[in-house]
Amino acid sequence: MKNTLSAAVILIGNELLSGSIEDRNLAHIAKTLEVKGIRVRETRIIPDIESEIVAAVNTLRAKYDYVFTTGGIGPTHDDITSDSIAAAFGIPNVLQQDVFDIIKGYLDNKNIEFTAAAQRMAYAPEGAEIIKTEHSIVPGYRIDNVFVMAGVPRIMRQMLEGVIAHLKTGVTIHNAAVHANVGEGEIAAALELIQNAHPDIDIGSYPQDTDSVISQYRVIFVVKGTDLTEIDTTCNEILAACQTGRYEAIKI
């Protein structure tokens, strides 16, 4: 897609891989970035293992404009993201005095001991740019093109808001959808012709389960692009193709 930037997301945490917790961050990150003209092109979900984090960060930061990580920045033994990001860049993970002071002030105020374990939250790779947000005591940070954020969705969202201002942006990506009661196989040939006629538009075709809560129609065609007129034209062509086949279809 012309004039857009690319991003990868790394979701860090054993709990996501084992199914203990389902990710609630990726869709929010992707939709937030699309508005800024940045497309998520790859996501990896990896365990709390330093070598895995290092490998994923180094592969993806070389391949995409931006990398966003979530998870592993708390105080417990499985929170190894900052150590691992520092290792990926070959630099030390160092105490950030201003972050330390903010967390200490917060805990002192609540009469909670600032344990050695909790102090690990005040560390970030040397030279990292700390991204403070209004709501979160523990900040995310940026190092080069990598943004490190929390795993807890509420805090991650606040950090992402703070991050947005630091990004170069592309042309906003827009979405439209056609819902239709058509079999995918019956419309596939027409759909491919429409896709080929609009190489800068991305048409996705998503069959719905009979119990789908998203649509009462059998298929959703999602049309993405940066040009609103071309998105509209494409939707109308899909709509016409569905209706030629006498299928009920609506444009959303």
Next chain:
Amino acid sequence: MKNTLSAAVILIGNELLSGSIEDRNLAHIAKTLEVKGIRVRETRIIPDIESEIVAAVNTLRAKYDYVFTTGGIGPTHDDITSDSIAAAFGIPNVLQQDVFDIIKGYLDNKNIEFTAAAQRMAYAPEGAEIIKTEHSIVPGYRIDNVFVMAGVPRIMRQMLEGVIAHLKTGVTIHNAAVHANVGEGEIAAALELIQNAHPDIDIGSYPQDTDSVISQYRVIFVVKGTDLTEIDTTCNEILAACQTGRYEAIKI
């Protein structure tokens, strides 16, 4: 974890990366495999681009005991999984006559034309072992240690049921959890000692949002392993550590 096998999951589809659809397959796959002693160690979410699918499949099938893919086996232009899997193995993607016959019979019965596009669903890499299930017309298949399944959750689940019998299994992985009203920073040092004393047990610590629907406690400690006695011991140690600190805690 001793006597367990490893797996990777590849979720294929632009819609997952753009946030149009949230994945509902990974957690189910992970939990189903854990019972069979197979741990998901990595997941990649990638777009409908052949080179990306080829790279992910070839990297992950060399690294883990099993690879499971979801998505991209329908009839439309963005359904390129079988072509890509065949390319990854360097073999042709060929018509599976028995699959063709089953789909044709089903469509004939419904008076629906079996279009050229729909016929692509009857293709699989040469030598693939077709995995028929009771409920799905379009089957998944196995080639070497790679299992190819649908993206629609209901169909994926049926395919996974059919797949399970084809897997070597490890020792069942069990889970237990301690929920506690403790700050992670306050318990982190004790938790690390407990983790170090039980290297074959996996302890995860998951802070809960205040609006969490999972627990009314502030943190969940998930304890995983293959030895039920050791899981129980570990839970009791965590419980004791929390209560020493006078925190309310329960074992689930």
